[in-house]
Amino acid sequence: MLKNRIATLLLISIVSVTSNAQTKAIYQDNTKPVKDRVEDALSRMTLEEKIAMIHAQSKFSSPGVPRLGIPENWMTDGPHGIRPETLWDEWDQANWTNDSCIAFPALTALAATWNKDMSLLYGKSIGEEARYRNKNVLLGPGVNIYRSPLNGRNFEYMGEDPFLTSKMVVPYIQGVQSNGVAACVKHFALNNQETNRHTVNVVVDDRALYEIYLPAFKAAVQEGDTWTIMGAYNRYKDQQACHNQYLLNDILKGEWAFEGTVIADWGGVNNTKEAIFNGMDLEFGTWTDGLSQGTKNAYDSYFLAQPYLKMIQSGEVGTKELDDKVRRVLRLSFLTTMAKDRPLGSFGTEEHALAGRKIAEEGIVLLQNKNNILPINLSKTKKVAVIGENAIKMMTVGGGSSSLKAKYEISPLDGLKNRIGSEAEVMYARGYVGDASTDYNGVNSGQNLAEKRSAQELKDEALKIAKEADIVIFVGGLNKSDFQDSEGHDRKSLGLPYNQDQLITDLLKVNKNLVFVNISGNAVAMPWVNQVPGIVQGWFLGTEGGNALASVLVGDVNPSGKLTFTFPARLEDNGAHAIGEFPGSKDVNYTESIFVGYRWTEIKKIKPLFAFGHGLSYxxxxxxxxxxxxxxxxxxxxxxxxxxxxxxxxxxxxxxxxxxxxxxxxxxxxxxxxxxxxxxxxxxxxxxxxxxxxxxxxxxxxxxxxxxxxxxxxxxxxxxxxxxxxxxxxxxxxxxx
CATH class of the missing domain: 2.60.40.10 (Immunoglobulins)
Known part of the structure; x- marks a missing residue:
């Protein structure tokens, strides 16, 4: 009897499961094609649900469709690590204790590896971190072209050459998206300066547009199959890039047949009607304080929210464009939050830290090595003088939206101490004070860089230890403060800040065995280049940066990085500055056309300080x-x-x-x-x-x-x-x- 009852219950259970499977909505069925699932879900949505889905509900999230079980979308900055949690409706930190990420090298360093396998490793690793934190869109990578060495955001990009950038961006996308997390390639397009970035109108000929500024985006779409693209702040043909007929409809969705979602950069949408008709899909960050404004929900006042709904209800516009936007957002959901067998990801792991270190080691560029001053000969070196604020300053904090709360960060000084502290004496002097601040966007590095000593006292200390040392490692360059390598601000000159040039010149008088390590995402002037035997491009290298740098300086790793942009000897040797068109105020004219970077120096027969593609080895x-x-x-x-x-x-x-x-x-x-x-x-x-x-x-x-x-x-x-x-x-x- 018991066996019969069990058999009957099993039969009922099987019939029930079969029945449920037969009645399951198409959009819920992972075995169905994504296009069929999208159409089915769209047919079930109300007008109000569609409108809700195409604009933000918080600083970094947009609604799903709760009634249909379609989850929210959650964005996170990249592109170098997973941003710490912010409050729902404010930029202030949420003060979580478990959101400290692995900071990966800046994309300039990744591109300098010239290694597509490193790009895949980077994308896979950062995608795992995003997935673990339940983010389904990573806001990166950036592929805007390096037009001027003064662009404050160059450190987030991959250099001056469209072919190299195209080849490096594709594996990054594939690595990220293998985790069921969408890459969001940015900033489309012509975002090549931070000055007046919300208002400047780019005037560029079609040859330069198609040959220089678009190829990496095209590769991201047609080869990398990126699921999302982020619009840019600037204008093109006097239309905002975030709702631009030519860029978004004609080229991206027309010529390239992009099926994914166009996401606004935060504050990039400025007009409801243009956003409806000119290709924008998902509006984020329109300037409002949200709930703190005192309205019930200020996000309902976004351009693609209540204003759009009222235009439909009044008959002023139809729903054809709305349905296209919703289709694209639904597609994003089905590829990410509702995808079958998404991996769970991992966060803050040793594996990710070591991946970042490997990328950093391959990206470091040996620019000059006279008399084989490098690698450091530890059998003959008893005292090493490390000089410069950048040898101790945390670089994972600051710089704009890529600022991170890193689980840890190894400084260049600590990296050298870790590696050679038992074999040689490592002495340190700050030498100069650049930026003593330790807080950015609510993230505090925990460092105390306050300095009471005078500039002369700092200099005297540096000269004293340099005189005693067998070799001097000067770790300088830029930082992520305003008007250096920083979003929202361009640099004011090509020269090193904080009077570093004079300090280097004075150090050479007491010790000619000097290596300059340039921590930056940009080219800098080097008036002392003929006197300094060793020059290393050290980038912003992330969590394991100091260990990676030390491994190259002592020769544990043979340097193999190559420059992804030209180092000009003078600012006017750069095309944009030679023609006087950087930065623009209202219009900026790209009259150098296709002749960007090495294309300019070669056509003009200008000898660069260091050429594109340059990098030495041991x-x-x-x-x-x-x-x-x-x-x-x-x-x-x-x-x-x-x-x-x-x-x-x-x-x-x-x-x-x-x-x-x-x-x-x-x-x-x-x-x-x-x-x-x-x-x-x-x-x-x-x-x-x-x-x-x-x-x-x-x-x-x-x-x-x-x-x-x-x-x-x-x-x-x-x-x-x-x-x-x-x-x-x-x-x-x-x-x-």
């Missing part, structure tokens, strides 16, 4: 002659180029082999050469490998703005292999028929 590499697999290329053909590279030194190391293409004759002006492929190859001491690049006509094409199409013009070309844009090893000619 070993040496020998290049063979580049060869082509054929001399002629048809319109649909591909052509391959091969070059042998040998490690001729005594250390194992990476080399970044760079392929540039030169169009020898064109009916439109073209750069001297352009990066079109690269490969980071590891070679043991004495080892030789053949590096092969394959390109098609896309690599030969330019954008004809009169025809509004890409053109591969028949004629002669050169394939150029180099260790940088200035260090050319070999060339070979070929013809496009």
């Amino acid at each position: 070993t040496t590499f020998q290049y063979g002659k580049v060869t082509a697999d054929k001399t002629n290329m048809g319109q649909s053909d591909k052509i391959s180029f091969s070059v042998k590279v040998k490690n001729t030194g005594k250390r194992d190391g990476f080399e970044v082999v760079q392929l540039y293409i030169s169009d020898l004759k064109s009916y439109l002006p073209r750069p001297v050469k352009e990066l079109k492929e690269f490969e980071k190859v590891f070679l043991k001491a004495g080892e030789e490998k053949t590096v092969t690049f394959t390109v098609n006509k896309t690599a030969l094409s330019f954008f004809d703005d009169k025809k509004h199409e890409w053109v591969a013009e028949p004629g002669d070309f050169e394939a150029i292999v180099g260790a940088s844009s200035a260090d050319i090893k070999s060339k070979v000619k070929f013809t496009l028929k």
Whole structure:
């Protein structure tokens, strides 16, 4: 009898489950295509639910549809770590005790690895941190082009070259989104200065737009399949970028067929009608204090909230555009919060810290190494003088929306002490006072950088320990204070702040064995460059930054980073400044057109301080002659180029082999050469490998703005292999028929 009853209950249970499965709404069924689920959910929503879904409900969240069980969307800054929790309706910190993240290196450092595997590791790791904190949109990465070394936000971007940025952004997106967290690539588009960023109107020709400023976004959409894009603050064609017919409708959703969600930068929406018709999907951060304004819910006053609802109800506008916006937001939900088998993520782990360290080590760039001053020879070094505020100042705090509450941060001084403290005496002197503040946006670093001593006393102390030392490591550069590397402000000059140049000059008088470590996301002037034997680009390296830097300085890691932007010797050697168009006030005219970065210095025959793609190693590499697999290329053909590279030194190391293409004759002006492929190859001491690049006509094409199409013009070309844009090893000619 008992067996019969159990069998009957099991049968009833199976029938019940089967029945429920048959009646489950399509939008709830993970086995159905996302498009079908979106349409089903849309058909069940009320007008009011649709309106609610396309604007924020708090500083960092937007509503779902509670009645249908569709969760809220929760955003977080990136792009270098997961922002600490803020109060629901204010920018103040929520003062959680479990939201201290791993700070990853700034994106300038990631791009300087020239390693797509590092980009994938970065995206996967930061995506795991976002997922664990239940954020389904990571506001990053940033891919705006480095037009001027004074842009305060350059440290969040990936450099001056559209091809390099395009190749580095795709794995980052894929890594993030493998966690069921959407990447939000920003800021679309032409956001190349912080001065007057909400009002400036960019005037740029279509060639520059398509060849320089759009390729990384296009790759993010068509190769990376990014689920969201963030609009920019600036204007283009006198329309706000966050509701811009040309950028969002014509190009992003038209030419590129973007199916994802366009999210406003915080405060980027300015007009209801334009936001309805010009491509904006999800409004965040419109300037209001929210609930503190005294209204029941100030978010209902957003441009895409009650004002939009009233226009529909009055018949002034229809619902076609609204349904498109909601479809896109629903798609985001089904790919993230309602996706099947999303991983759980992890947060603040040793694994993530070590991933960040590995990326940092590969991104550090050895710019100059006269007399092989580096790596530090510990067998002959008894005293090391570390000088500079940046050797101790926390750099994970500050700089704008990328400011973080890091679980910990290893300073350059502590990194060196950790590594060599038992082998040599490490002495420290501050040398100068740059910024003693320790609080930014409610996050306090916990440091006490208050200084009572005079500038002369600080200088005297620095000179004293420098004189006693075998080697001086000067850790200087910029910081994340206003008018340096900081959102909302551009730099005022190319020179180092806080009188560092004079201090470096004085230190050289007492000890010529000096290494300058530049902590920054930007190029700086170096008037003493010929006197300082060692120069290292140290970036903002995150949680494990000091350990990573020490590992390179002592030679545990062979440096392999390469510059992603040109260091000009003078500010006027940069194209935007040569033409006097940075920063703009009302209009900013990009009359340098496609000639940005190395494209400008080469066409003008200007010698840079350090060239794009430059970076030294503790070993040496020998290049063979580049060869082509054929001399002629048809319109649909591909052509391959091969070059042998040998490690001729005594250390194992990476080399970044760079392929540039030169169009020898064109009916439109073209750069001297352009990066079109690269490969980071590891070679043991004495080892030789053949590096092969394959390109098609896309690599030969330019954008004809009169025809509004890409053109591969028949004629002669050169394939150029180099260790940088200035260090050319070999060339070979070929013809496009």
